[in-house]
Amino acid sequence: MDTIEAILKRRSVRAFDGTEVSRAVLDRLIEAAGAAPSPYNSQPWHFHVATGATRDAICEVTALSTVHLQEYLDVLPPSALKRAEQFFASLGSAPVIIVVSVPVSDDTLSSINTYMSTGGAIENLMLAACDEGLGCCNLTFAFWVRDKLAALLGIADDREIISLVLVGHPAETPVDPGRRDDIATFVE
Template identity: 30%
Template sequence: MDALEALNTRRSIRAFTPRPVSLDIVRELIRAAMHAPSAGNEQPWHFLIITDREILDKIPDFHPYAGMISESPVSVLVCGDPRQEKHPGMWVQDCAAATQNLLLAAHAKGLGAVWVGVHPREDRIEPLRKLIDLPEVVVPFALIPIGHPAESPESEDRYRPELIHLNKW
């Protein structure tokens, strides 16, 4: 799949088959995530692979939009470490770029994934931090359930020329 096809056909997948995803493939997705741009090449991210069913099944107890995690065999938690910043405040954008790369890589590999937001919601950050023993200095940014898709939503053209401006508003 070429880059433009991946960009134009990626959809959020919220239903997964029970088929497992190998850790080698998950590491491949994380490798793609780590190739994202970051301010000053600071790369202020960490990635936690979660396969423990007990951990995964507790997340919907405190995250109202994480119900699909009960079907995913693996999730990746993208975290930011503000101590690694060369440019204060940019870790959020850096982690967002890494998250998008991970989603596109999953799609290119024929997997389904969805971005489940965590940061900046303290009601999601703190319970997740406790559940996985996350150091206080590391911020959970986004949780990405990954699996073999049990749905295939149609792609839609989201191009809207009225949102494009040239030189001035």
Template identity: 40%
Template structure:
């Protein structure tokens, strides 16, 4: 697949058909993620892959967030709230949920660098998802259930949960999202 096709075709998918994902494919997604750049090549990421009973435990934690969604009513609107509530109740039946963690570092510049590196790894993973005919959505690890997520993903002491990825085979048509174009300034 051409890189630009994968970049353009990637969409956040929040409804899955429940089919399992071959662990060998998950390994390839993680492999793609590890080619991301990082400061001094520290590779700050770790991928905690929840499948089966572990995925259900993560799902139960995420379902608890539906009680807090009304905090976002101004951003999401009534329809968006309904969508979000449905999605968070069962994570769109995604068979795989990945937690991405990074070891916390005190230095703010290093922490910013590591956060960027995790974002680059996440995007590599999401593009590899497209190449494999899979679908995914990157999620914030919600503050309300952060501790429970750390437990569910068995994230070690000293590491921070940075993001979640729900993953599976799509059972919805991706929505076209507008893209801002006024995003670059040339300085000469």
């Protein structure tokens, strides 16, 4: 698959068939992630690649996110709430959950650099997964339980979890949700 094709074809996949992804493939995804640019080549990201029992333990923690959904009861219909609860408990049956951590900073520029760089690294990883015929979804909802996830994975206090990336063989073909056509202003 060429680069533009992968960029345009990638969709967020939230349902997986549960079959395993080989270590060799996961190594290629991590290599692609780590090839992203970062200021002074600082490479602030770390990818905690969870499979097996650790993956299951992560789902037990993310299932606890459900209590925070109460805040959204006014905007979410009951059916959507039920779906969200099921999703939080299973993470779409993804066999691989990549927890992304970065250094904590109270400096605005440093935070911008870190989040921008790591977003690029995650996109690299997802495009590489696309190239391998895999699906991915980048999730930030775990924000509510990220302290519990950090404790589970032994992530030190000087780092914060910013995202979970689900990886696996797709069990759905997501519809293209479309894109805005007003995102650029050309000036000369």
